[in-house]
Amino acid sequence: MSAEAADTEALWGAVADPSRRRVLDVILARGEATATEIAREVPFSRQAVMKHLAVLDRAGLVSAHRRGREVLYVASPERVGAAVKSLARVADLWDRRLSSIKRLAERAHREGRPGS
Amino acid sequence: MTQGHIERELSIDAPIDVVWATITEPEQINEWWTDTAQIDLHPGGDGRLGWVSRATNEPMTVPLRVERFEPPHHFSFRWCHPDAAAPTDANSLLVEFSLTSDGQGTRLRLVESGFDTREWTAAERDAELAKHEDGWTRHLATLRQHAASVAVGAEVR
Numbered sequence: 001m002s003a004e005a006a007d008t009e010a011l012w013g014a015v016a017d018p019s020r021r022r023v024l025d026v027i028l029a030r031g032e033a034t035a036t037e038i039a040r041e042v043p044f045s046r047q048a049v050m051k052h053l054a055v056l057d058r059a060g061l062v063s064a065h066r067r068g069r070e071v072l073y074v075a076s077p078e079r080v081g082a083a084v085k086s087l088a089r090v091a092d093l094w095d096r097r098l099s100s101i102k103r104l105a106e107r108a109h110r111e112g113r114p115g116s
Numbered sequence: 117m118t119q120g121h122i123e124r125e126l127s128i129d130a131p132i133d134v135v136w137a138t139i140t141e142p143e144q145i146n147e148w149w150t151d152t153a154q155i156d157l158h159p160g161g162d163g164r165l166g167w168v169s170r171a172t173n174e175p176m177t178v179p180l181r182v183e184r185f186e187p188p189h190h191f192s193f194r195w196c197h198p199d200a201a202a203p204t205d206a207n208s209l210l211v212e213f214s215l216t217s218d219g220q221g222t223r224l225r226l227v228e229s230g231f232d233t234r235e236w237t238a239a240e241r242d243a244e245l246a247k248h249e250d251g252w253t254r255h256l257a258t259l260r261q262h263a264a265s266v267a268v269g270a271e272v273r
Contacts (some may be wrong), residue, residue, distance in 0.1 A: 094160040095124065
């Protein structure tokens, strides 16, 4: 697998879980957040939050930095953008197929008419 | 941030039975998606979708299993599951077409889901497949050249 494909795999794996996406959304909304702050805004435990943060960090979607005794997590706009673009690319594929379906069906209908 | 599925709707100026044929008949699917499609067109039916790489001339196929086949309104199938495994909502993508008559035309709705429940490889594989497809332009050129589209028009009626 190419380096690019492996990277996309890590991104997709990171955002595949809806709870993990929720953690990422909280960080995006707040700009930066501690695990405790995130846990207050999600319906699962701080321990679960920490596990999700580890996966997001490994995928490069968030990074941690210390401020005094606190550890704060921030999102990487570039990496988040890449994940969104990846899904958008798949959507583009369907847009092209649907355009073709439309064209084929309309042509079949037009050319099936008597006298055309 | 991202949803785990893709949804699209569009209107088509053709009757529902013509659109149904376009999305379900393997020879038609070969016009808008695959190079080779074989499908047992009934609920639970198996199939294979195939492409030939433009670069290497190597064929590749992926399995498919039909879920709903209810002419002329609902056609859905699972794909992108591992070859040896039965498709489930944890290991495959689900593609759902819904057609409704809209005056003289048809309203088509497409949903592809499972990106968040399935391991990622489906999305990347789809992108890989796109590289093999090289050419909606190729398809368009073929369509223009072949008056077969006229024959197609007669058949689907």
